[in-house]
Amino acid sequence: MAYEPVWAIGTGLTPTLDQIAEVHAAVRAAIVRRLGEGARTAPILYGGSVKPDNARDILATPEVGGALVGGASLKAADFIPIIQAAV
Numbered sequence: 001m002a003y004e005p006v007w008a009i010g011t012g013l014t015p016t017l018d019q020i021a022e023v024h025a026a027v028r029a030a031i032v033r034r035l036g037e038g039a040r041t042a043p044i045l046y047g048g049s050v051k052p053d054n055a056r057d058i059l060a061t062p063e064v065g066g067a068l069v070g071g072a073s074l075k076a077a078d079f080i081p082i083i084q085a086a087v
Contacts, residue, residue, distance in 0.1 A: 014048060044064050050067045
């Protein structure tokens with residue numbers, strides 16, 4: 001599952017880490033209610049202006065299980081540091 005705030009699509013704006021954590025916790029709670037305890041391990045990806053300078057912090061945010069990278073994936077110089085932040 002992936003989450004991206006509608007207002008972040010194509011804007012270059014990124015929510016705060018607290019906002020990301022809050023929404024991911026709400027998404028987790030919703031999928032657990034709907035699908036049961038097995039949904040606790042399903043990754044929830046964050047999308048929305050993931051960049052080399054914020055990827056490490058976003059990926060370390062509670063309930064964030066990965067990143068859905070948009071425009072930054074088009075340039076190796078931007079994408080490689082994001083990959084490195086994930087490993």
